[in-house]
Amino acid sequence: MDDTSVTPADSASSGHLGESTGAAELRIVAGDRPEELYEAAVRLCREASGAGSVASAALRTVERFADALAETRSRDCARFAVDLAGRLLPGGPGHREESERIRRSVAAKLTKAQQLRELAPLFAELPDTADDPSTEVRACLLGELALIGAGRGRPALDAYAERLRELGHPLAVLPRTRLDIEHRFTVRVRGLGSVKTPEQLRSRFPETSPSEAGAAAGRTARPASDGARSRAAAEPFVAGGWAREPEARFFTLPRPVDPDDFDISFVKELPLACLAGEGTRRGGAVACRTAPDDVLDALFAAAYHGGANGRAQGGAYARLYAWRSLYALMDLSADVPFLEAAGRALDHRWLRFMAFTDWFHHDTADEAFAVLDPGRGRVAVLAATDTGTDGGAGVTDTATDG
Template sequence: MTRETDEAARLVATRPVRESEALFAGLPDDLRAPGVELRACVLGELALIGAGAGRGRMDAYAERLRELGHPLGRLPGHRLDVEHRFGVRVRGLGSVKTVRQLRARFPEVPPSEAGADAGLHAVGVPDDARAQAAARPFVAGGWARTPEVRFFALPEPLEPGDLGMAFLRQLPLDCLEGDGTAVACVTTPDDVLNELFSAACYGGVGGQGQGGAYARLFAWESLYALMGLPADVPFLDAVRATPDHRWVRFLASTPWFHRDTADLGLAVLDPSRTRVAVLAATDTDVMAPDGSARP
């Protein structure tokens, strides 16, 4: 898959769209046929730059991919507004690596006794399939540590303003074990989606980027998992549901985080205010003597 994604990215970056259109002269009958995967990735890359849709051959090919069940076929053929940050890097704004940087960029959630009390009564809800989907961008990108993904149920609704560090500190999270400064800040769904996309697209220090087409797919699958949405929910319906969720980023100077190249903590409160999803990921280029990433 990496070879096709790399080649697709190169083609889209180096040739006009009208030249790429010539690749789609015929329609496939089998996803395993030569060239089908490359063409699917080209369509995915074109969607990310706002090109390709509205061209007859490409639209027909995309529809055939959907009919054949190609994983990229379910993605929108055009870039959604919530994806506006994909691939955009602002000078001076790299990865958030420290608690101080997080505080400087996002509004901090104030301490909350109600949040701390609610955290004490949270109950873990194991879901391996959902956890794997949420972690996919980081696993595919080869981040140094497998992300910690946990889901919790609450006996009573949690006020959105109480989803902060006071609440998170009471949960049985490996990433928050130990002493150290910790902070939680309010964020937005486009910020979360962009972080998921970037994790897969650019890859970890010891991993490999997945290319835009699959990074986009993995980001959406992860977002759906964090929101607790079934895979068959239409993308625009998922986007409409995002304001009903509470989105929080967190970081902590605990032993779990590497505090090196990239750290990310996410917590999401669902519209019922009784379900919380938590994801923590960390990456590093500091290696142990055996060549593995330090724990």
């Protein structure tokens, strides 16, 4: 048995392992007899290749087995987990999304539980294609390692990363180390969860004062529709399965606005679905100044943790979606280097805002940002909520070219 593929034995000794097996027992089996757990998962993968409730239950159990292997520190467990996620999960249309999620989850768990010396042999064989599931799980693993500052300088991992770039894998564009602007990724601080109320918003960020000049400038804004840019801006929330379609909108101004007039009065004058009915309920809209690292972290968290519907994307893809969204908000082309984009972000004016409307439920999670470009003549707005509504699917961008 080599380090990149695993061939199951024909042993039937693991027949008792199934959906009812507890997490504690799975950890014991993974630690003492990992091949037994692997063989049981292989059989379940065959069941999961079909359709219906039986296949779905089998896939859920396979995920539990793969997680137990990934979280048990040993080279064999790491190999078994990667083989399950990268080679054996069903790939049909009915299971593609779930198998994709499992691959990303297994990569994240391997990074947290395994030592680098146990993971390095998994990259001994370079991939021939970017869209193979075995390539995908390793690409996710490299992405997860980058978030903890590991993997660079290891010849096998460096060579694999270079091959991913040659093959055009989407994750290959990301830096191999965490940038300073990403310092908050995956970090949770007690008391600093989602901002749900105006009081929480004011307590964390400096509030902008409403002004007549801001309102006057906002009334001159003209919508500028850009479907591709809207989809990129909304991607962290869509991928994370947030309950309602995000609103991503862009506007141009006939003359530059004073940055001090980029306030809640300005935002309230924009034709935004998230602010429809503002002023008809008790409580006023609030906007506060924020910084690009806060915005980037919120975008990352939206995909990393997933929404109430439970579609957590793992660190590698959450990072990719967050950067794509930030680039879209700043209207940067993909060839701008990440460090340069981080520097340009400092020249933008960033706002967080919320209001009392049908959009902002102040319940599960609401996010809303407005961005003023360095030339002070273009504005981007992104709003998302994780509280369900009867709205349809897709990204809201109803503006017409101005």
